[in-house]
Amino acid sequence: MEVSNAKLKAIILFFAHNTNKRYLGKVKLMKLMYFMDFKHVKNYGKPVTYDTYVKLDYGPVPSLIKNLVDDTAGGYETVLTDTISFESPKGTAMEKVIPKRQFTEADKKLFSPTELEVLSNVCARFKDATTKEIVDESHKEAPWKEVELYKEIPYTLAAHDKDCNVSEEAIDLLSNLV
DSSP: OOOOHHHHHHHHHHHHHHSOGGGOBHHHHHHHHHHHHHHHHHHHSSOSSOOOEEEETTEEEEHHHHHHHHHHHTTOOOTTTTTEEEEOOTTOOOOEEEESSOOOHHHHTTSOHHHHHHHHHHHHHHTTOOHHHHHHHHTTSHHHHTSOTTSEEOGGGGGGSTTOOSOHHHHHHHHTOO
C-alpha cells in the first residue's frame, strides 16, 4: 500500500500550515513525516504513508517522498509542483517549504480520525522546533538507533521504543496489509 498523491499533498500542507514556517525546510519536513508515520505505528500498528524509511546522517527519511520533494525543490515538474515550492533564505543552506495553497476541508477528509490526531500531535510537539532539534529527537528513537547508516528502517522497530502501545508482531501484520 502507498499513500495517494492527494493525501501526500494534504500531509505536506497540514505540516506547512501547522508548524512555524520559519523552521520548515526539507530536512524538518522529512522528520515530521517520520514522526507522523512512526507515531501512528506506535499507537495503531500501521503507518500513514507506507513509505520505506532509510537511515541517513540527519535521521530517518521516507525514500520515495524525499525523492519527490528533492525533485520539486530542484525545479522539476512533479506531483507536488502545484502544492509547494522552495526558497533558500539569504545566508542559510535551508530549502524552506512554501505552500502554494491552504489546507482545506477536502484535504481533511482524506484522513482517518487517528491520522488527524497524530498529525496534530506531531505538529504541536515540533511546531517551533528547529531542524537541529527535530533531528536530535529522531536520533533518540530505536528505529534510527538500531539500524546501520543507509539501511532500511523496518516499522517493527517502533515497538522497541517505550512509548509504543502495539506489539512488534501486530505492527508486522498491520503494516503489511494491502
